[in-house]
Amino acid sequence: MPDVTFTVDGNKLTAPAGTLLIEACKSAGIEIPAFCYYPGLSLQAACRMCVVRIEKMPKLQTACTTPVAEGMVVQTETPEIAQARKATLQLLLGNHPLDCPVCDAGGECELQDMTFKYGAADSFYAEPKNHREEQKWSPVVYFDRPRCILCYRCVRMCGEGMDVFALGIQNRGSSSVIAPNVPAQMSPDDLAHVDCEQCGMCIDACPVGALTSGTYRYKTRPWEMNHVATVCTHCGDGCKTTLGVRSTSDGAEIVRGDNRDKSGINGDFLCNKGRYAFDFANSPDRITQPLVRNSSGVLLPVSWEQALEHVGKKLRELRDTRGGKSIGVVGGNRLTNEEAYLLQKFARTVLQTNNIDHHRTADYVSFAQALAGTTGKAASQRDIEKSPAIFIIGGDPTNQNPLTAWNLRSNVRLNKARIYIANTEEIKLRRNAKAFLHVAPFGYSALADLMSGDDSTLESLVQPGTNKQVALDFRAALRAEEEVVVLIGSELRGGDLKKVIEFGTKLPGRKFALLSDYVNSRGAADMGLLPDMLPGYTPITAGSNLATEYNIATEPGLDMLEIFDAAGKGELSALYVVGANPVARFGVDPAALRNTFVVVQEMFLTETAALADVILPAANLYEKSGSVTNSYGDLQQVNKAGDRAGVRTDFEMIVRIADKMGANMRALVPFGKGLHADMGQTRGAQSGEADRHAVWLTANNLEPRLSPFDPMAILDEINRLVPGYSLLRLQLLSGNDQHLSPAAPSDLVQITNRRDLVLPANDGLFTSGTLGRYSAMLADLQQNAASRTAAAEQTAAD
């Protein structure tokens, strides 16, 4: 749109025609107060706080609904306006208790700020205030009615933003009230509730303290916390989350998760897991002392030194006597890239084994291979926000990748994007889709054929009894699109996945993404936690840079299942598990590990940890620094927020074990560059500190990476060696995302007939793998959802 020029408070401003006055002013640094206006949601004009004087217009006008026009002359702060706003505030405060000193929003409240600014705390109204008790709508959503100023932000957020429509407005005039979708009289406990996705977006949007969060309410004040921007540890979408942290006697406790830092790829969004499910970190069940099994089979606490000494000695002994090939290593999906990289390097170069794997939640190897030799074909999360068309095959973003679903919905709502969905299930997102193709069970292979122009399998593609023309029309519509992001669910893998991508790469304007569970599932694969692939999907057999640099055996190792088979046959001398629970995930028979020396780095006594000979208490993602890569390949920085006395990061533990094994530390972690660093000094949980220190040192041309515990030293190596990871350092360190697309090097031999070991985790809104089991809040929400379903079935049966 062409630009228009107008005047605000005497300043000449320019903005594209159609821009709302309130937004144009914001861009120019002129703040106009607003309660009901919320960027991205429909306009409401309910609060009248944003009134301004526009020349030649009768009465004051609402800046939140007025588009700028050529020659417009606006005043935003005059005695007349101040008086109008003050009067508005007095009305809004008609029922409001102004209980800021005990309110959760106190210190962060738009109403408090405005009342303060316009001095409207005393009022002419003599009527008694209409007090109502607070209501618990769900384990995470609480409503304090008297504080509500009826701005409708929550109603619109839940309806338009979340497509849930759990909140409404009832009654009229001064008795109007926000109401949830389960009225008291229809609820078994005679209390009103929300039956919804429990995202907490309504709470975040609420400009006052009317909606409050179950995890945070009445716990602390905003100014008593440190606010650390890091990345959510749950699904693979990679939301940036701001953790509010408070010191405790044994570290730092996380009290709140929200998205104050709206700079991330998630903008406004966080789902319930990012917002509430940090509580596992504060769990009393955490292991905080190293445990070693004694000769009578009991796990006993020992000092860190003893534990590491023991592990180092045993691993070296077993490697030297029974050979590296008798050792297995399993990594996790929530490690940082630096940790994952270091783990596989440690396995390959120090333990001398390629028997390394992780729980593969999506087939990133096939994905990378299918994209080999292409550029710009991998989609970023950012593309979902703005691509004019998106084709979703498989998956269920609403439940499994909530940010992706949010971006899709926003894109449809704000940019009129067209979504095409093909799925065996009638997933909720089809409500926002232009076309939905209901694929027959096991029909994805036929769908891949259809997309590549092979109609022979059409029969097995559509649901029995449906007209096949539907599928053909679907394809035709999709082909007519010029620019499409193809979003692939994790159930597609191997040949099918390749078929979909390989055909698509031949068409212009196609980009691809493969969805997965867990924050660094993608990073784990990218970093080579695989028996047959080095980092960057470099086949281990070839004479790549990496293989030369590592100087290792080029024979593929055992995969996850083979490792446990070997254990069963008594051929596995040692198993080193870092942040994973393979015993539960892959149903491993505990007896198989009887004769294996098992070392587990874990937070909790999981099924795997319970079988360990040594348990080393680990820090979680919220307690460390480094980087992670989301399902799309967007790289982001992780910052240390919480802290727990007694635990160490996986990075530090790997380094220490390597040291105890007598490894050449400088070869493992390229630190120091000639300087001699102090190996005995632990930075441990302070590694975040080291990072920042390193930035300063680099900037001043001094020597960074003083210690082998500095993940930045490994980041340097990742940057140097891993194909596709030539990253922008400053972009990372300033907390921004950047899109990487490691594609398998096309000039290298590709291994065919790999075993399909992909096991999608299918975590939903209220589950998150093994970790999720240790979140009390997720357990509450599961129970809450189950009781809602039970109540609904009860009513249906009546």
Place this chain on the structure above:
Amino acid sequence: MSTIANTIFSPEMAARFDKLVTIYPVRRSALVPMLLYAQDDLGYVSDAAVAEIALRIEILELDVRNVLSYYSMLRTKPAGKYNVQVCTNISCMLRGGYEILDHCKHKLGIGHKEVTPDGVFSLEEVECIGACCWAPAMQINYDFHDDLTPEKVDVLFQMYKDGQGKDVK
């Protein structure tokens, strides 16, 4: 024939509703008339009615409740057989509307939005019912009575009690 299986409404009402949703450009425009008819049919808008109306209009029950709670003439609890609605808006107020209301309260022994124990009468104080020229006025179910005096009210109540009043619904 009803498009909804197990409708809670009479066959005639169900048929009426089937048609109602087809005569507006958008389906949800049928909401308010449907609520009114449902109230006439059942005496009030029950939870079951809310559920069926939501289904018929293809909106959420929450949406139905949002609209239902907005209008004071829609009830979610049963009223008496004869719902007495006394106007106390300006014209009626000036011509003794409050006396009429007080008289009704006294006579029936109930207050605003209450029902007599025998379920025959219920009482409501309402805003202007469009009979200002003949104020003070009241409405019993859909029947108007105007130019009221306490005496006239007594006669009316007796008439209704004797079953001679029109039970317009």
